[in-house]
Amino acid sequence: MSRLHTPTLLPTSPGFWRSSVRGPWFTSVLGIVLLGGITALFVTGLLSYAAYNPDLSPVNDKTPDKGLLGFYLFAWPTHPHWLYRLTQGIHVTLGITLVPVLLAKLWSVVPKLFALPPARSLAHALERISLLLLVGGVLFEFVTGVLNVQLDYVFPGSFYPLHFYGAWVFFAAFVVHVVLRAPAAVRNVRRMRAGEAPEEEAGGAEAGGAADFPLVSPRPAEPTVSRRGALWFVGGGSLLLFGTTVGQSFDGPLRRTALLAPHGGPDPGGGPGGFQINKTAASRGISAVETREDVWRLVLTGPSGTVRLSRAELLELPLHSSALPIACVEGWSTGDQWWRGVRLRELAALVGYDADAASDVMVESLQRRGAFRRAALRSNQVRDPRSLLALDVNGEPLTPDHGYPARIIVPAAPGVLNTKWVARMTFGDL
Secondary structure (H helix, E strand, C coil): CCCCCCCCCCCCCHHHCCCCCCCHHHHHHHHHHHHHHHHHHHHHHHHHHHHCCCCCCCCCCCCCCCHHHHCCCCCCCCCCCCHHHHHHHHHHHHHHHCHHHHHHHHHHHHHHHHCCCCCCCHHHHHHHHHHHHHHHHHHHHHHHHHHHHCCCCCCCCCHHHHHHHHHHHHHHHHHHHHHHHHHHHHHHHHHHHCCCCCCCCCCCCCCCCCCCCCCCCCCCCCCCCCHHHHHHHHHHHHHHHHHCCHHHCCCCHHHHHCCCCCCCCCCCCCCCCCCCCCCCCHHHCCCCCCCCCCCCCEEEEECCEEEEECHHHHHCCCCEEEEECCECCCCCECCCEEEEEEEHHHHHHHCCCCHHHCCCEEEEECCCCCCCCEEEECHHHHHCCCCEEEEEECCEECCHHHCCCCEEECCCCEHHHCCCCEEEEEECCC
16 A cells, blocks of 8 residues: 655645745735835934934934935924924834734735745735835844844944834835835725625735745644734734833823833832933942032033033023923823923023024033933034033932932933933033
């Protein structure tokens, strides 16, 4: 009696992929969700980069070789004061929320990566190349983004250029892929709404058929969940990640559930200074000796010369208050804190500038290591009446970890531009 042998199927064979969940409708729905989500991520990412005013000064620019990729840069506004908090909060929260959708989408199309021959036409070759760049790019962007949010800097090099250039490579592949595949995706969703089979299942050549590597298995396994059930599972995962992330970007009860978002470093404790801290005085080499009132001096430089002020002398100047948050690139932000100090435009007036026509300023910190120990602020940021050299917060002097003896606080600016432990301010065109 002869024995029947079932040939071993390879990943290059459609029969290797047996899930009955895979199909053009499932893939198309996920693709449409990612189309809107990834576009929003890209736009908010560009806004995040613009918020640093990288075209103002090299000290703000972490991607100096960007060339034409900086074509869209503009002077970052100070109104509304929560602008960066909103755009970066959306960027980080949406990115984490989309992780289950992304993983499900990659799983749904993984058979396509093994299709042979690699290219049957120029259009098909472009699609395959875009698909490889798309998969590699999206994994790179999401992995580096999530690691940055969790403050795990295990990747080689600086996060800023890696994420910036990676985003442009990925989005270029994304656009090519959307142009080639979006019409078929929309048709598949419409077919399903009308009760018709998607194009691949109907034998359409554009989304499948005999000439392509089908998403629908020719030998499907017994289903354990429906396609709609799988979508509910993916949606539930995204909702869970949303609930455990969003609270660190906005005030409210969800702050307590934001387990996946960073809380800004060490526990700040309670009291007036009991809000998030990103970098401590000890981590940046700030000693108590150099911040003593009898030692520390603020050096102001401008057209009329140089002025040196002690903290006591600063407290004798007209003081103003601003309710402003601190928002960080990792997506977390504080609530509005009450800051009191001297307006930046009035400091500019001490060294030769009219308060209403104040110039740019270069701010230097006492810190000796770490990024952004110097930062540049644009003239519109200096002129804003809410922009302060803060001396107090919430009715008490700054703590060492919040920047004592003086720090910058500017509406709508990324947290790293709100320089702590300020030592020198040089006003003038940068």
